[in-house]
Amino acid sequence: QLQLQESGPGLAKPSETLSLTCTVSGGSISSSSYYWGWIRQPPGKGLEWIGTIYYSGSTYYTPSLKSRVTISVDTSKNQFSLKLNSVTAADTAVYYCASRKGAYSSGWYDYWGQGTLVTVSS
Amino acid sequence: FMLTQPHSVSESPGKTVTISCTRSSGRIASNYVQWYQQRPGSSPTTVIYEDNQRPSGVPDRFSGSIDSSSNSASLTISGLKTEDEADYYCQSYESINLVVFGGGTKLTVL
Numbered sequence: 697q698l699q700l701q702e703s704g705p706g707l708a709k710p711s712e713t714l715s716l717t718c719t720v721s722g723g724s725i726s727s728s729s730y731y732w733g734w735i736r737q738p739p740g741k742g743l744e745w746i747g748t749i750y751y752s753g754s755t756y757y758t759p760s761l762k763s764r765v766t767i768s769v770d771t772s773k774n775q776f777s778l779k780l781n782s783v784t785a786a787d788t789a790v791y792y793c794a795s796r797k798g799a800y801s802s803g804w805y806d807y808w809g810q811g812t813l814v815t816v817s818s
Numbered sequence: 819f820m821l822t823q824p825h826s827v828s829e830s831p832g833k834t835v836t837i838s839c840t841r842s843s844g845r846i847a848s849n850y851v852q853w854y855q856q857r858p859g860s861s862p863t864t865v866i867y868e869d870n871q872r873p874s875g876v877p878d879r880f881s882g883s884i885d886s887s888s889n890s891a892s893l894t895i896s897g898l899k900t901e902d903e904a905d906y907y908c909q910s911y912e913s914i915n916l917v918v919f920g921g922g923t924k925l926t927v928l
Contacts, residue, residue, distance in 0.1 A: 733917070743854075743862065743907050745917040756915045792861060801911040804852040804867035811861055 718793030839908030
């Protein structure tokens with residue numbers, strides 16, 4: 697059974713870069729059966745997909761954030777990371793990392809981290 | 819495309835409720851639909867994947883379907899329990915591996 701844990705600062709300043717890491721345990725991030733994703737949820741609002749990475753390094757981003765987002769993977773540490781630059785208050789949210797079991801354009805998020813609240817404020 | 823869900827639904831314990839998820843463009847059958855349950859303060863969990871499949875541990879009171887005529891997916895929960903009160907999100911894909919979530923539906927069991 698996979699376990700995912702987000703880590704990183706809970707506070708980011710406007711115009712700076714938000715950085716989070718997701719550590720995967722209980723399985724290999726190099727598994728060909730999984731994609732790895734970041735999803736966020738602003739307070740009181742719905743889920744918003746940010747992006748996905750495959751162990752090979754292939755990435756897919758939501759169009760609205762594509763210019764500000766980078767997702768990377770470190771297979772040696774069994775981790776993947778999120779960087780979101782030029783943040784504003786609108787980026788305040790609970791950020792989840794999740795594993796997606798399945799193939800290209802299919803599959804479901806079977807394991808989620810507990811989520812970490814990132815607040816953007818000066 | 820967008821996935822549109824009702825903002826909220828409510829029903830009494832023991833009854834049956836159906837939550838819809840309408841795809842704005844493209845065929846609903848083009849990509850599988852998943853449904854996630856999110857209780858307050860918790861991470862989402864999958865209740866339906868690949869249109870109508872239940873993960874192990876999800877009671878058979880939960881079922882999913884798609885309707886090509888209305889271009890929508892539905893989550894049906896029968897024999898409602900107070901523990902089913904939660905937010906429910908549908909999710910599907912663009913053909914280029916992009917993920918789309920619906921806006922979520924708040925289910926109240928009263």
